[in-house]
Amino acid sequence: MGGPHQQPAVVARGAGWTDLALSGGDCFILSRGQGTLLRVPLQAGASPVVAASGLAQPNGLFAAGDTLYWLETATAPGSVLAFVPTAGPMLRLRMRDGAGAIRTISDWPGARGLATLPGSDIVGATPTEVYARVIRPASTEFVRFRLPSGEAERVAIESGSQHAVVREGQLYWTAPSDEAASDAAVAQVRRPAEDGGVETVAEWLPAPGVLLARPDGTWYASSQLYRLPRKLGPAEIRGSFRARRVATDGARVILLDGPTPQAYVNSKE
Amino acid sequence: MFRKEVSGRTVAIATVLILGIVQFIYWRLLVYSPPTTPGEMGGAPPGPSGDMALGLEDVEVGTLAGDVPGYADGPPWKAQFCGPNALALERGGSLLVADSRNHRIRRVTPAGVVTTVAGDGPAGGAGGKAEGPALEARFRYPSGVAAGPAGEIFIADTGNRRICRLQDGVVSVLAGGAGGATDGTGAAAGFQAPAALTVAPDGALWVLDAGDLRTRRVDASGTVTTPAAVPEPVQAALGETATKPQPILLSAWVERGTEPTLTAFQVARRSPGSMPPGLPRFFADTEHGSVFMQRPGGPPLLLAGRRPAAGAGALPSDGGGHRASFALPCSVARAPDGAIYVAEYEAHRIRRLRLPDWLLAGELEAPGRRRNWRGRRGS
Numbered sequence: 069m070g071g072p073h074q075q076p077a078v079v080a081r082g083a084g085w086t087d088l089a090l091s092g093g094d095c096f097i098l099s100r101g102q103g104t105l106l107r108v109p110l111q112a113g114a115s116p117v118v119a120a121s122g123l124a125q126p127n128g129l130f131a132a133g134d135t136l137y138w139l140e141t142a143t144a145p146g147s148v149l150a151f152v153p154t155a156g157p158m159l160r161l162r163m164r165d166g167a168g169a170i171r172t173i174s175d176w177p178g179a180r181g182l183a184t185l186p187g188s189d190i191v192g193a194t195p196t197e198v199y200a201r202v203i204r205p206a207s208t209e210f211v212r213f214r215l216p217s218g219e220a221e222r223v224a225i226e227s228g229s230q231h232a233v234v235r236e237g238q239l240y241w242t243a244p245s246d247e248a249a250s251d252a253a254v255a256q257v258r259r260p261a262e263d264g265g266v267e268t269v270a271e272w273l274p275a276p277g278v279l280l281a282r283p284d285g286t287w288y289a290s291s292q293l294y295r296l297p298r299k300l301g302p303a304e305i306r307g308s309f310r311a312r313r314v315a316t317d318g319a320r321v322i323l324l325d326g327p328t329p330q331a332y333v334n335s336k337e
Numbered sequence: 338m339f340r341k342e343v344s345g346r347t348v349a350i351a352t353v354l355i356l357g358i359v360q361f362i363y364w365r366l367l368v369y370s371p372p373t374t375p376g377e378m379g380g381a382p383p384g385p386s387g388d389m390a391l392g393l394e395d396v397e398v399g400t401l402a403g404d405v406p407g408y409a410d411g412p413p414w415k416a417q418f419c420g421p422n423a424l425a426l427e428r429g430g431s432l433l434v435a436d437s438r439n440h441r442i443r444r445v446t447p448a449g450v451v452t453t454v455a456g457d458g459p460a461g462g463a464g465g466k467a468e469g470p471a472l473e474a475r476f477r478y479p480s481g482v483a484a485g486p487a488g489e490i491f492i493a494d495t496g497n498r499r500i501c502r503l504q505d506g507v508v509s510v511l512a513g514g515a516g517g518a519t520d521g522t523g524a525a526a527g528f529q530a531p532a533a534l535t536v537a538p539d540g541a542l543w544v545l546d547a548g549d550l551r552t553r554r555v556d557a558s559g560t561v562t563t564p565a566a567v568p569e570p571v572q573a574a575l576g577e578t579a580t581k582p583q584p585i586l587l588s589a590w591v592e593r594g595t596e597p598t599l600t601a602f603q604v605a606r607r608s609p610g611s612m613p614p615g616l617p618r619f620f621a622d623t624e625h626g627s628v629f630m631q632r633p634g635g636p637p638l639l640l641a642g643r644r645p646a647a648g649a650g651a652l653p654s655d656g657g658g659h660r661a662s663f664a665l666p667c668s669v670a671r672a673p674d675g676a677i678y679v680a681e682y683e684a685h686r687i688r689r690l691r692l693p694d695w696l697l698a699g700e701l702e703a704p705g706r707r708r709n710w711r712g713r714r715g716s
Contacts, residue, residue, distance in 0.1 A: 151422045151623060151667035151682040153437055153478040154496045155530040155547035177420075177438065177478070179665075179683060205683040206653060206664040207406050222438075222461030225406040225419060225685075244405070 080108045080116050087129035091136055092166060098129045098138060105129075105138070105164070120170050124160070128189030128200070134166030137190045137198055141178060153177035159188065159202055161213050161220075174218035176211050179204040192234025192281075199223070199239050201232050210241055224266060228252065235281035240269065240296075242279060242288075247271055257288060257296055270296045270303040278314055289314040392627065392641035392658030395693040399655050401432075401678060402449040403686035408439045408460035413449030419460065421680040421687060423493070423533065424670040425482045432670060432678055433490060434687060435482045440464040440475065442482055442492055442503070445687055447672070455492065455503050466497045474508035476501070483534035483542065491542050493531040500531055500544060500555055511542075512559040518549055526561035528553070533668075535574035543567070545575040573618060617697075619677050621666035628666060628679055628690060640677075641690055642666070653684035663688070 079095065085106075087098035095108040096119065105120040124140040131137075140160040150156040157178040164170045179202070191199040195215070202209040208230035210223045223239055232241035240259045246268070248254035255275035261267035270288070277290030287306075288294040294303035392398075400413070407417035420438030427433060432445040433454065441456030455471040456479070458464065465475030477496025484490060490503040491511070499513035510524070517527030529548025536542055542555040552567045552575060618631045619640075627642025641658035653664045664683035671677050675697065677690040 149532060149547040151420075151437075151665055152480045152495060152530060152532045152547040153420065154480075155532065207683070207685070220463060221459060222419075225461075227405050 077112045079110060079112060080114050082106070082116060087127065087138070089129045089131035089136060091131035092134040096129060096131070096136055098123075098126045100126055105136075119168065120164065123162075126162075130190035130193060132193035135193070136164040137173075137193060138162055139188055139190065139200060142175065150179070159200070159211075161190075161198060161200060161218075163198075172218075173198065173215070174213050174220045176200070176202065176213075176220050178202070191232045191239065194234070194237045197237070199232070199234050201230075201241075203229060208241075210239060212239070223260060224258065229276070231276075231278045233279040233281045233286065235286050240279055240281075240286050242273075242275070242277060244275075245271060245273075255290075257286070268300055269298075270294070270301070273303060280314065392639050392661060393693075393696070394657040394659045395696065396640045396658030396661075397691040398641050398658060398661035399689050399691075401687045401689040402445050402451050403681075403684075406685040408436075408441070410443075410451050410453055413451070416445075416449070416451035418443070418451075418685045418687070420682050421685065422667050422682045423479075423481045424668045424678055424680045424687070425484045425490075425534075426670050426672060426678075427484045428488075430672060430674075432687065433482045433484060434680060435479045435493070437478045437480050437495070437682075440477060440479065442476075442479060442490065447674075447676075449687075454490065455508055464496055466494075468501070468508050468510060471503055471506050471508055474501070474503075480530075480532040480547070481534040481544070483536050485536055485542075486540060491534050491536070493534050493544065495530050495532055495547070498528045498531065500528070500534075500542070512555050512561045518546070518551060518563070520553075520562050522558065522560045526555075526559075533575045535571060537568065537571055543571045543575060576620070619669045619671055621663070621669050621679060623665055623667050623682075626663040626666060628663065628669065628677070630692075630696070640692070640696075653681060653686065653688075655688070658690070661688075 082097070084099045084101040085097045086100040089096050093110065095110055097106040097108060097116065099106065103121060103123040103126060104118055105123060105126065106116040107119040108114050108116045124142055126138050126140050128139045129136065140162055142158045142160045154177070158175040159178040160175050161173040162170060163173055188203045189201050191201050191210070193199070197215060198213040200211045200213065202211060207225055207227050209225040210232055211220055212223050213220045224241060226241065226243040228244060230242045232239060238259055240257055242255045243258050244252065245254035245256050253275055255273045255277060256271045257269045257273065257279065258266050259269055273288055273294060274290040274292065277288050280287040280289060286296045288296055288303060291308065292305050293307040295306050296303050402413040402416045403418045404414060405417060406419050408419060409415055409417040418434065418436050418439065420436070421434045422437045423435035425433040430447050434443040434445060436443045439456070439460040440458060441460070442454045444452050444454045453472065455474050456476055457473050458475045464477030466477060467473065467475040476492065476494045479492050480495040481493030482490065492501040492503060494501050497514065498516055500511045501508050502511045512523055512526045513528045513531065514524045515527045516529060518529065519525065519527040528544070529546050531544045532547040533545040534542060540557060544553045544555060546553060551563055552572070554562050554564055619628065620631070621628050625642070628640050629637040630640050631637040641661045642663050654660065654662050663679070663681055665681060666679045667682045668680040669677060675692060677692065679688040679690065681688055
């Protein structure tokens with residue numbers, strides 16, 4: 069725990085912790101190997117409390133207000149045919165509400181090796197929808213779960229490993245370029261269109277890259293930092309860098325390209 | 338009027354420069370693709386023993402239909418599938434495809450043109466349940482399809498636990514609809530997850546239930562039984578994976594030192610395939626992304642794909658059998674012209690393998706060649 073220009077303080081120690089989210093004034097931690105969700109009060113020296121156990125390879129912990137969401141992988145007993153959706157591995161969306169009640173929202177057909185494929189996660193949530201990113205062996209699938217019914221549907225499925233973000237309740241995701249011949253090196257950004265189809269927001273972006281949601285718009289970070297247009301058009305280059313990890317705290321873009329994180333603040337701020 | 342004189346030499350140099358720049362941009366941005374090496378896209382690291390089994394160079398692997406995942410009919414470069422997991426050949430030479438995650442049955446002509454045969458509703462949803470006109474019927478993750486002798490099409494409506502029949506443009510329920518493994522007639526019969534289908538010479542429909550791995554028989558009246566003995570050709574057609582999941586041995590050319598050697602490997606699982614008795618059988622190893630041929634009494638021969646498999650995130654690729662890679666190939670069908678079709682569940686494509694004559698004639702390597710792989714050819 070800490071902040072800009074502060075000395076970090078150790079809140080709690082443990083092994084095998086894989087995901088972290090802040091909710092309701094507490095820190096929640098997933099332990100994938102042990103199948104547990106831990107709650108840690110945000111004060112130095114706090115002891116982790118098991119909030120849920122017996123979780124099946126939990127992954128992608130995400131906090132929306134005082135509600136937590138995560139994914140689990142469920143495999144039917146005796147299932148050997150990974151190519152039969154209802155008999156193969158299933159991805160299970162689960163949630164913990166502010167009162168501590170845990171329930172399953174819905175299942176979605178997973179993929180062979182899903183538990184070992186990195187990156188499947190919760191992209192974003194609104195009061196009525198949860199968006200999940202499912203990394204499959206040769207593609208990435210974006211799934212919308214409606215609340216509270218749990219009705220699930222595929223919003224899009226794209227070749228390769230892709231990224232997504234939810235901004236103002238709308239899903240944006242990366243996809244291989246429609247126009248470039250070498251689509252593994254060039255990306256575009258898409259979102260659902262008003263007519264129910266899919267529309268492209270920006271094309272000819274260097275791949276791979278990640279999307280960032282900020283109050284002033286949707287951003288794309290790769291070897292350069294782009295601010296995406298509101299409708300199809302050229303993305304505006306806002307900087308060049310070679311960062312290994314990129315994140316945003318809502319106002320700034322945080323770049324990690326060395327031992328010290330750096331903040332990118334656009335020229336208007 | 339002012340007119341500036343430009344020498345012919347200057348014009349020539351400028352022209353050459355401009356052409357060079359245009360050619361570079363064209364090659365680098367539009368044509369160039371990085372070379373693949375083991376461990377990268379379509380490649381694979383050597384196995385624990387250091388061996389890498391490769392398919393045969395003379396086996397030509399291409400994509401019949403399908404590109405990016407999704408749902409679209411049309412020519413091969415526009416058609417899209419999502420999770421195709423079962424194939425059946427029709428008499429006319431077209432392929433029927435269970436497009437499981439689009440909840441539809443598709444038809445692919447030998448030219449690769451794709452149309453929807455049956456199914457309706459949101460392709461990206463969780464499916465539905467309805468009989469009636471073919472393009473209004475709804476399925477839930479159909480994972481098996483078979484062509485009947487009278488032109489009817491049998492559909493394993495897996496998620497709805499039932500077997501449907503498409504005849505004269507109308508989908509009706511032949512058997513099932515409830516969970517379990519109860520024998521009976523029509524709706525009284527139970528299935529858990531009916532998947533692979535095959536029609537026996539006597540007209541009976543055989544079903545592999547992926548939920549409990551039992552093999553069921555359905556007659557024309559919809560009466561479902563669970564025979565104690567399953568005819569060997571039926572078992573082979575449904576996939577020996579489910580009923581006999583033991584590892585088997587295969588033969589593959591392996592680079593060991595400087596000489597290729599025919600080496601035994603273990604295959605973990607086998608998929609359903611089209612395997613008429615007395616002829617070579619073709620099947621896919623879903624676990625490791627490769628396709629095999631097996632002559633009667635002989636070991637399976639690796640035709641295309643790589644062992645060990647490419648890692649997670651590897652993209653499928655076409656090319657010679659030694660370079661091609663697959664993402665969960667799960668159903669194989671052999672066309673009358675000798676082409677081998679493969680449904681690729683995670684690559685959302687239908688692939689086509691063309692085999693060399695020498696292979697179909699029973700040889701294990703090309704006549705006059707010491708090495709028939711990796712592009713090295715000797716006498």
